[in-house]
Amino acid sequence: MASTRWTKEQLELAFHLYCQLPFGKLHSRNPEIKHLAQLIGRTADAVAMKLVNFASLDPAITSTGRKGLEGASKLDREIWEEFHSDWEKLAVETELLRRSLDTKAVTVDDADEQLVPEDFAGETRKVVTEQRIKQSFFRRAVLSSYRGRCCMSGLSEPRLLVASHIVPWSKDKANRLNPSNGLCLSAIHDRAFDKGLITISDDMRVVVSAELKRNKEAFVVEVLLPLEGKAIELPERFAPQTEFIAWHRNELFIDSRR
Structure with a gap:
């Protein structure tokens, strides 16, 4: 996925992470930022900078006098608007995209899925998986926002x-x-x-x-x-x-x- 220009998928993954990290942890030393950088072929500094670009679009940030980094692109703004118009769809799609890139990772949700009865297959298993993704995203986004x-x-x-x-x-x-x-x-x-x-x-x-x-x-x-x-x-x-x-x-x- 590496290139000089950020792709839409890369930005979706970056904004997805932005939502789930406390504002004070949007820096290149954060292990989650380092890991995402590896997945998408970018440096941790570049990912951290992009997250702070997103912060410049957040009214809750700018209303307190904090500005984030200026220079959010047109595509950054499009990603911001897309998530705000359909949180549920994009939260699920982006998490599944992250998992597809991070095939070696075993997340808590993956471990939980092993507890689903074996006869829960096909569409039922998909529904259970997506439900857990949604719950995890909302919990992390809310708790990180409130420190x-x-x-x-x-x-x-x-x-x-x-x-x-x-x-x-x-x-x-x-x-x-x-x-x-x-x-x-x-x-x-x-x-x-x-x-x-x-x-x-x-x-x-x-x-x-x-x-x-x-x-x-x-x-x-x-x-x-x-x-x-x-x-x-x-x-x-x-x-x-x-x-x-x-x-x-x-x-x-x-x-x-x-």
């Missing part, structure tokens, strides 16, 4: 963190894998958010339901009620879109359904 910390509590233990959908998976197919439709939450905060016991205001502050406020259980009083009015920690990239937040507040929040 691996719950945006409400600050918890950083990865085994207790969830890439939580703002608009549920079943309600918006087009944005199932859109990182801007995700929040990094602890398992308990994810559950409360999913059940509409808490939501977020347009200025990105936590709103606690009246039902929770009436609950006098010690855990609720000590852990959940103090969230009222607290600003969430915003992500480095892929800031939650206000229309998704408004949907959750209007459709899922318990106080809005009464």
Whole structure:
């Protein structure tokens, strides 16, 4: 795949990786960047530079005064727009492309597939594989954007963190894998958010339901009620879109359904 000009496939692979790495790790010493560089026949410096070019297109980056590297090409912008118009299709296709180039690698997903019953063949196995690819992409994209910390509590233990959908998976197919439709939450905060016991205001502050406020259980009083009015920690990239937040507040929040 080596050439002086970046191909569309190379850029798709680069943007796919950009989505899944914390902003602070977009450098040539990162093992994942080195590995992708080997797969596509480019230097680690060139791949790292391309990732920072993508950062210059990210409003969540530029709105904070960070600029990334100028010089994003027309094709860079096309890749950006294509992913944003069809996250699900491109996330799957690009991961499968990466796997086809990296034939010796055994990923966690590959190991998981070995646990699928042998009679799960053909189309069923394909569906299971693609589902795992989608879940893995969304989780990595959301958690890396939030620096691996719950945006409400600050918890950083990865085994207790969830890439939580703002608009549920079943309600918006087009944005199932859109990182801007995700929040990094602890398992308990994810559950409360999913059940509409808490939501977020347009200025990105936590709103606690009246039902929770009436609950006098010690855990609720000590852990959940103090969230009222607290600003969430915003992500480095892929800031939650206000229309998704408004949907959750209007459709899922318990106080809005009464």
